[in-house]
Amino acid sequence: MAAETKLFGKLKTSEQEHEDPKEQLMFDPRPREELNRMVMEMMTTTTRKFWLWAIGLGAGVVVLLFGAWGYMISTGMWVTGLRRPIYWGVFIVTFVFWIGISHAGTFVSAILRVFKSEFRRPFTRAAELMTTFGLAAGALYPLIHLGRVWVFYFMVPYPNARWLWPNFRSPLVWDLLAITTYLLSSTIYLYLPLVPDLAMARDRTTGIRHTAYKILALGWRGTEAEWFRLKKAIQIFAFAIIPVMFSVHTIVSWDFAVSQVAGWHSTIFGPYFIIGAILSGVSAVVTILYVLRSSLKHMDYFLRPEHFDALGKLILVFSMSWAYFFFNDYLLGWYGGEAAVRQILTVHATGPAAWVWYTMLICNIVIPWLTLWNRKIRRTPWLMFIITLLINVGMYMERYTIIPLTLGHQRTPFDWGVYTPQPIEISIVLGTFCLFTFLYLIMSRLIPLVPVWEVQEGQVAHSLRKVGKAEVPSVTELD
Amino acid sequence: MYTKVVHMALFKEEQLDHAAESITRLRSLGISDKDISVISGIPFSEKILDRPMNWTNVGRIGLAGAILGFITALLLNFGTPFLYPLRVADMPIFFPIPTSIVVAFELIMLGLLISTFIGVFVETISPSYGPQGYHPKVSDGHIAILFSGPMDLDQQFHSTFAELGATLEHDVEEEKLWL
Numbered sequence: 323m324a325a326e327t328k329l330f331g332k333l334k335t336s337e338q339e340h341e342d343p344k345e346q347l348m349f350d351p352r353p354r355e356e357l358n359r360m361v362m363e364m365m366t367t368t369t370r371k372f373w374l375w376a377i378g379l380g381a382g383v384v385v386l387l388f389g390a391w392g393y394m395i396s397t398g399m400w401v402t403g404l405r406r407p408i409y410w411g412v413f414i415v416t417f418v419f420w421i422g423i424s425h426a427g428t429f430v431s432a433i434l435r436v437f438k439s440e441f442r443r444p445f446t447r448a449a450e451l452m453t454t455f456g457l458a459a460g461a462l463y464p465l466i467h468l469g470r471v472w473v474f475y476f477m478v479p480y481p482n483a484r485w486l487w488p489n490f491r492s493p494l495v496w497d498l499l500a501i502t503t504y505l506l507s508s509t510i511y512l513y514l515p516l517v518p519d520l521a522m523a524r525d526r527t528t529g530i531r532h533t534a535y536k537i538l539a540l541g542w543r544g545t546e547a548e549w550f551r552l553k554k555a556i557q558i559f560a561f562a563i564i565p566v567m568f569s570v571h572t573i574v575s576w577d578f579a580v581s582q583v584a585g586w587h588s589t590i591f592g593p594y595f596i597i598g599a600i601l602s603g604v605s606a607v608v609t610i611l612y613v614l615r616s617s618l619k620h621m622d623y624f625l626r627p628e629h630f631d632a633l634g635k636l637i638l639v640f641s642m643s644w645a646y647f648f649f650n651d652y653l654l655g656w657y658g659g660e661a662a663v664r665q666i667l668t669v670h671a672t673g674p675a676a677w678v679w680y681t682m683l684i685c686n687i688v689i690p691w692l693t694l695w696n697r698k699i700r701r702t703p704w705l706m707f708i709i710t711l712l713i714n715v716g717m718y719m720e721r722y723t724i725i726p727l728t729l730g731h732q733r734t735p736f737d738w739g740v741y742t743p744q745p746i747e748i749s750i751v752l753g754t755f756c757l758f759t760f761l762y763l764i765m766s767r768l769i770p771l772v773p774v775w776e777v778q779e780g781q782v783a784h785s786l787r788k789v790g791k792a793e794v795p796s797v798t799e800l801d
Numbered sequence: 802m803y804t805k806v807v808h809m810a811l812f813k814e815e816q817l818d819h820a821a822e823s824i825t826r827l828r829s830l831g832i833s834d835k836d837i838s839v840i841s842g843i844p845f846s847e848k849i850l851d852r853p854m855n856w857t858n859v860g861r862i863g864l865a866g867a868i869l870g871f872i873t874a875l876l877l878n879f880g881t882p883f884l885y886p887l888r889v890a891d892m893p894i895f896f897p898i899p900t901s902i903v904v905a906f907e908l909i910m911l912g913l914l915i916s917t918f919i920g921v922f923v924e925t926i927s928p929s930y931g932p933q934g935y936h937p938k939v940s941d942g943h944i945a946i947l948f949s950g951p952m953d954l955d956q957q958f959h960s961t962f963a964e965l966g967a968t969l970e971h972d973v974e975e976e977k978l979w980l
Contacts (some may be wrong), residue, residue, distance in 0.1 A: 565906075
């Protein structure tokens with residue numbers, strides 16, 4: 323009898339753990355009119371706090387980014403901490419960081435769209451927007467790092483006065499091509515699914531907003547031909563943008579790996595960088611979703627614990643994959659027997675900046691592995707916010723380890739050095755964080771951040787089907 | 802000789818079955834598929850509404866862009882070394898394989914994606930055939946069946962759509978939705 327009670331007790335607990343389908347966005351439909359109203363209210367509600375943030379961040383962009391950059395241009399690169407033998411510092415670290423962040427939009431939107439993962443629906447646009455602004459912030463760094471920014475046009479593929487073309491065998495030119503391709507295509511990929519929602523906004527606004535939405539909506543009515551065309555184009559983009567995404571971070575990794583620098587010359591750098599980028603990007607999506615959920619009106623209807631849960635599982639998988647690639651890179655470097663590489667690995671773990679290396683391991687492996695296996699933690703948005711923020715701290719440390727900490731201990735010990743980022747560099751880095759947040763903040767009031775038509779499409783496709791005595795969630799393909 | 806008038810039947814979002822049924826009934830009243838157009842707030846496949854297959858040139862335009870990107874990559878990879886040979890390490894100057902693959906890949910993808918967008922843009926702003934019209938309720942989830950038919954069938958249209966629970970509007974010529 324006691325055993326029976328125990329058994330029933332267990333069953334009850336397991337039943338309680340089952341989520342009521344109504345808690346899921348797809349099974350909690352609301353009329354489209356109401357969804358539209360909620361999204362329009364999100365866009366048009368601005369509080370005093372919003373304006374304070376906008377002004378503060380705008381000032382940050384002007385002073386910290388453009389002010390500091392202008393000062394650096396006028397005085398020269400000596401104001402930075404870049405000295406022999408370390409010529410790549412936080413500018414390149416932050417460049418890799420932003421390019422990595424930008425992978426999430428494509429990952430969350432394109433890959434999940436290709437695999438028809440339904441949980442993606444309410445936040446694809448938020449992720450795509452992150453890609454566009456992450457890339458915009460990242461693309462500034464090659465210009466900043468160049469020092470003499472006015473000679474940037476040397477990279478543009480046209481012959482200069484001596485009929486000298488850029489060197490198309492250089493990864494730096496590949497970088498320009500890859501980032502340009504990715505920036506343009508991810509911006510279009512953000513725009514295309516936005517068109518029906520812009521038409522919705524056009525129908526509900528007046529004045530200058532109405533005019534802007536009218537132009538951007540391209541006369542959208544929602545005819546069969548328009549939907550067919552849009553679906554076709556989104557399909558082409560979703561498939562084609564995935565290899566572009568892979569190419570971008572692979573090329574970024576080749577900026578390092580094609581050199582003979584000890585610790586960089588690795589054949590595994592391409593996939594290692596990609597996994598790191600996706601880990602960092604998906605984590606950043608969660609961080610941003612939490613901020614959106616807690617700051618935008620009605621966002622808690624669209625973004626629910628189920629979304630944090632699903633993304634948490636993805637992060638755990640990518641954290642494990644990252645650990646696998648990291649260990650591969652580490653072990654072969656250590657095993658290979660090249661003295662310089664072993665020396666670098668030892669310095670990373672025991673040198674004066676070892677805290678960077680340990681922070682990386684703690685944030686990228688220990689924290690996600692200890693927490694994200696737990697469903698309750700994954701479904702607690704504020705905890706997910708902290709965890710994902712820490713993962714991105716870890717990923718920044720990873721890039722810091724790979725770049726200045728590796729460059730400082732190369733093959734000739736008399737040429738070892740230590741790099742200390744100077745205030746001007748820190749200011750520029752903070753400035754791009756302000757730029758990203760500022761652009762995101764402004765855009766959150768200009769475009770519908772939730773793809774309403776995709777959410778409604780999902781809600782129409784989902785239903786509860788009776789199987790035996792249970793009601794089972796099911797999805798119908800409307801295509 | 803009779804004049805055709807554009808009518809719009811508006812169905813609520815939960816009346817999808819009725820909207821599909823109304824198309825069948827319009828056909829039985831002698832309205833051909835080219836005189837019917839459906840506008841909706843979310844995409845429905847042709848099969849759901851029993852409509853003829855749509856077509857688009859977006860894929861072909863995308864392919865043309867990819868080919869253009871490939872040709873550009875060939876010119877940049879293999880043409881520019883002839884204009885000004887650059888020796889880099891021990892790499893071949895005139896036939897830089899495999900490095901040219903990277904440039905070719907990026908430009909093919911750039912061509913494909915940009916021209917796909919251009920294809921969407923051009924097709925969207927091009928004049929479309931079939932009955933024109935719009936109602937803001939469509940973006941609120943309503944399904945609108947637009948059709949042009951003779952005025953002498955007006956009574957039958959009204960009774961058909963009233964039976965299916967739709968509201969019928971006349972002369973819903975398209976207002977200017979774009980530039």
